[in-house]
Amino acid sequence: MKMARSIGVVLLAFGSLAVIAPGCEGPESSDEQDVVPDNAQTPFDLAGLCSENIQRHITVRPQELSDGVVRWQCGDRPGVDGKDDRGQEYCEYFPVSNGKRIETFAEADPAAPLQCFFTSVYMDVTEDTARDGYLAAELAKPENLGVEVDKDLVRMKGQFNSRGAATTLVVDSMDVKTSQNDQRQAACFLASADPANKANAEKLKEACRGVKLTTSSAWTKAQELGARIPKSGEASYETWKDTVACMSVGRLSHGGVDWRMSDPHITQVVVRANDECGCTYNELPAELEGFLQGTWSSADALPAGCRRAKVEGSDYMQMTICDVPESERSDLETNLDYSENLQAYCNDRFGKDIVLTAPLRAVEKAGSCSKATSAFCKEFTENAVH
Secondary structure: OHHHHHHHHHHHHHOOOOOOOOOOOOOOOHHHHOOOOOOOOOHHHHHHHHHHHHHHOOOOHHHHHHHOOEEEEOOOOOOOOOOOOOOOOOOEEEEEEOOEEOOOHHHOOOOOOEEEEEEOEOOOOOOOOHHHHHHHHHHOOOOOOOOOOOHHHOOOOOOOOOHHHHHHHHHHHHHOOOOHHHHHHHHHHHHHHOHHHHHHHHHHHHHHOOOOOOOHHHHHHHHHOOOOOOOOOOOOHHHHHHHHHHHHHHHOOOOOOOOOOHHHHHHHHHHHHHHHHOOOEOOOOOOOOEOEEEOOOOOOOOOOOEEEEEEOOEEEEEEEEEEOOHHHHHHHOOOOOOOOOHHHHHHHHHHOOOEEEEOHHHHEOOOOOOOOOOHHHHHHOOOOOO
16 A cells, blocks of 8 residues: 555654754652643743743754654653543553553552553554454563553553544644734744843733734834844744744644644644645554654664564554663652652653654655745755655
8 A cells, every 4th residue: 555655664764863862851740740731821821832842842853854754752741640641642651560550559569570551552543442452462472561461551542642633633734824913922922031131021921921912002012022023044033933833733623732742743843834835644544553652862762671562573663661670660669759650650761752753754745845945845845755
């Protein structure tokens, strides 16, 4: 099948990835892990979330543009429930002992290995559960977990961790219209975050947050405090364009989740690729059972202590097993952050270094990326599908 071959080509290309990893975030307290964050209350707040996300991905940006992919960490951001939810980044994870999901250290069999299991198998990978049973049987083999595995662990359960949700996100990102208010809110936020304009930071926030900057008086006030739309070629232009595109996640037809690592970043890349370069995309194919797991430095690698699950003897890119070192296991029982919430440990210890890749290039419509006038498009279309 043509789509399957396209994905194979993209997977081979991933082996060339070699970039500096974004800085990992430190462990968060269990209290922070047990709260699902609110969406941004205003476009100004959303610009702030987008700015954080853009900085998180700044070192992988050149490789993303060259390869036509989008990448983000599996681990959840601070404030996402790490105990009652299995994960919200098209990737779910949890501790396992004797082939079963556990929550606390007390539930772990002291005579059995303790592992963190990561799955990016789509919630809607198949209509029936035959695939779940098959993959669970593969996981039970000695080279994987080596014990009978609950098939309920295989596919993701989160309502938006699905192929359908990802396809809808891409389609909505192609259809979203430009917002003048978002453009100005992004400019206002970036001016407030500029160290050279520190004296006006709070004044800019007050002038822009919750205010419609489409009115001339409001925008003039923001401009007087240092907000401005940069011109193409200026140093701040690409950051501003990325921020505006990312903010589109708040206006998608079927909604996007702005505090996720994934949704805003996918939206950012697709909006710019479509709006500036003309790129259009097909739906994600059935051959792709989930987004691909790797690291920041290589899509073919995994963090130390982790290995890919083997399916019929071959590496399976959507399931990862990470072994908890004995030296760390002995400390978990008395660790106040993790003893009652081992999932938070999996998130902090491995999840932020396991990176998902969405192969946009594999579903790019041939010949659609036809514009290469902007700096962004010159990079993004260099290896476009013709």
